[in-house]
Amino acid sequence: MKRMLILIVAVLLACVGGKGRGAGDRLPILSAGVSASSDGQLVLTAEAVRQDSLEGSAASLYLTTSGSDPAALFTGAEQLLAGQLYLSHARTFVIDEAVARQGIAPLIQTLLAQDDVRLTLRLAVARDVTADEIVRAQAVVEEIPGEALGALLDAHAVQGGLPDLPLCRVSDRILSGADFSLPALTLTEDGRVIPAGQADFRLGRMTGFSGGEGLA
Numbered sequence: 001m002k003r004m005l006i007l008i009v010a011v012l013l014a015c016v017g018g019k020g021r022g023a024g025d026r027l028p029i030l031s032a033g034v035s036a037s038s039d040g041q042l043v044l045t046a047e048a049v050r051q052d053s054l055e056g057s058a059a060s061l062y063l064t065t066s067g068s069d070p071a072a073l074f075t076g077a078e079q080l081l082a083g084q085l086y087l088s089h090a091r092t093f094v095i096d097e098a099v100a101r102q103g104i105a106p107l108i109q110t111l112l113a114q115d116d117v118r119l120t121l122r123l124a125v126a127r128d129v130t131a132d133e134i135v136r137a138q139a140v141v142e143e144i145p146g147e148a149l150g151a152l153l154d155a156h157a158v159q160g161g162l163p164d165l166p167l168c169r170v171s172d173r174i175l176s177g178a179d180f181s182l183p184a185l186t187l188t189e190d191g192r193v194i195p196a197g198q199a200d201f202r203l204g205r206m207t208g209f210s211g212g213e214g215l216a
Helices: 002-015 070-081 097-102 105-113 131-136 145-159 167-176
Strands: 026-036 042-050 059-067 084-086 092-095 122-126 180-187 193-202 205-210
Touching (some): 026 097, 026 131, 042 070, 059 070, 070 105, 092 145, 097 193, 122 167
Parallel strands (some): 092 122
Antiparallel strands (some): 026 042, 180 193, 193 205
16 A cells, blocks of 8 residues: 555656656645544645646545654655655645644644745644544535635634634744634534634643534
């Protein structure tokens, strides 16, 4: 299975213009999430897009890697790809409840260390499901799940229905020791992503969920 994944990713890298090592060896990411596994490891799920031709329809491709800490996740992904994750297109990063309760400061530092990450990247916490399930959930309107997830958070942030706290502002809150909240997301019975209140943080650690009960 791992060899198959490496082969698929290698084909994708060739399609996006890889010419040896360097700027060409980048896998564009639309959304990603970090989950906690049963053995205490962290698991990164990243959604990229594959398009076989200019006329062909786009399809999602998922990369999964594990590591003991956030930095190891990105290192492991780059070793698997023999290239880099390209985060400038990423709009959303989803965090498991278990990871959030342990504290997200190391994750925020790792994301900010990626020189192509958007400071407007939106963070959300998975509620009653894993971050992996949120990232892989099929879109209802948009063809690409990552685009639909980003549009959902953007819309609710504008309407005031969810906390509007992108990566740069989360970092500021953690550095200052201020409390903050992030949007919470869950799945309906038919697998749609919907808002589920908010995840509340103190000193960079999640303390609990508030609001959103019964939305699914």
